[in-house]
Amino acid sequence: MAVYTRIGAEDMAALIAQFDVGTLTSAKGIAEGVSNSNWLIETTGTDGCGARFILTVYEERTEVEDLPFFLGLLDHLAAAGCPVPRTIHDRSGAAFRQIEMGGEVKSLALIEFLPGVSADNPTSAQAHAVGGAMAQIHRAAQDFGMSRKNGMGHAAWRGFVESCQGRWAEIDPKLEAVPGLVDEVIADWPRELPQSVIHADLFPDNVLLMGDAVSGLIDFYFACTEPMAYDLAVAHAAWSFSPDGKRHDAAIGRALIEGYEAVRPLTQIERNALPLLAQGASLRFLLTRAYDWLNTPVDALVTRKDPCAFWNRLAFYRENGASVFA
Ligand SMILES: Nc1ncnc2c1ncn2[C@@H]1O[C@H](COP(=O)(O)OP(=O)(O)O)[C@@H](O)[C@H]1O
Numbered sequence: 001m002a003v004y005t006r007i008g009a010e011d012m013a014a015l016i017a018q019f020d021v022g023t024l025t026s027a028k029g030i031a032e033g034v035s036n037s038n039w040l041i042e043t044t045g046t047d048g049c050g051a052r053f054i055l056t057v058y059e060e061r062t063e064v065e066d067l068p069f070f071l072g073l074l075d076h077l078a079a080a081g082c083p084v085p086r087t088i089h090d091r092s093g094a095a096f097r098q099i100e101m102g103g104e105v106k107s108l109a110l111i112e113f114l115p116g117v118s119a120d121n122p123t124s125a126q127a128h129a130v131g132g133a134m135a136q137i138h139r140a141a142q143d144f145g146m147s148r149k150n151g152m153g154h155a156a157w158r159g160f161v162e163s164c165q166g167r168w169a170e171i172d173p174k175l176e177a178v179p180g181l182v183d184e185v186i187a188d189w190p191r192e193l194p195q196s197v198i199h200a201d202l203f204p205d206n207v208l209l210m211g212d213a214v215s216g217l218i219d220f221y222f223a224c225t226e227p228m229a230y231d232l233a234v235a236h237a238a239w240s241f242s243p244d245g246k247r248h249d250a251a252i253g254r255a256l257i258e259g260y261e262a263v264r265p266l267t268q269i270e271r272n273a274l275p276l277l278a279q280g281a282s283l284r285f286l287l288t289r290a291y292d293w294l295n296t297p298v299d300a301l302v303t304r305k306d307p308c309a310f311w312n313r314l315a316f317y318r319e320n321g322a323s324v325f326a
């Protein structure tokens, strides 16, 4: 469950009144997600016919200095016809606001609500559509004027390794091999791959679908400037395995890549890099999950995600990466 911040009914109504969206009729906390606090907001709408929005209060992992990048990116991609939500600017034209809550200043934004549901058991047709939508954002982001360093890149991996030092066995003794594998993957990391702004966390829960069509890509709060093929590797790891990472569905993985290439064909260099990029993607999520596993208070309202599910993917890619991406 991810609502870390409490906002009382009157404060919520006053907050929504700062936007030209009608009067607040309901605000429901959204259980999904782990990073930020989200509410489904319903208003009378400007025409009295009702309207829905998502209110996001940014928590620990989202830096306020990054908000112009994230929110500007949404507006840029939406204007280019990509299936992403627009930012609703407030009456003064600002894309985000800051308010004091319980002695702390927090940033928040109101975002367009998009219809659709996330797939628990994605099909190949859905994976194909997601690959295409990802390629569409990579293309459209080429002329977005801003860039952002990956906050979950190699330096962050080393930071997580450091902070988990001596504690891997609390999760699972086999994870003691992780620091060595991080060194190996970073040493072999390909340097010359074509870049764009990438989503960097395009898991099934960050894609809204209506049938086989993508109605929304959401949660761009890890977006950064990185090799486009790395985004595809992240999605391959996220979409083509059972949640515990023990079963790989080759048809889904192929459909994802085919859907991507229908919009933006990979270069041979990118294709050759996929086995290593997929190991890197597995390590990235293993590391954040391991950090969260060891540092989330037992009484927190959020469910910890299993780091070993990405150990299993890592092991799979180390053994089968070359043939899976051939
Ligand atoms: N623009 C949107 N339209 C519809 N639903 C959304 C939208 N943004 C978020 N949601 C809903 O809120 C949930 C959590 O949002 P998300 O951005 O993934 O949070 P977190 O950053 O905590 O992971 C999503 O799973 C989805 O159900």
Ligand SMILES: N[C@@H](CCOP(=O)(O)O)C(=O)O
Pocket (backbone or CB within 6 Å): 032, 033, 034, 035, 036, 201, 203, 205, 206, 219, 285, 288, 289, 305
């Ligand atoms: N996709 C990541 C978790 C990132 O959290 P999100 O709720 O912001 O998508 C994982 O599965 O580890």
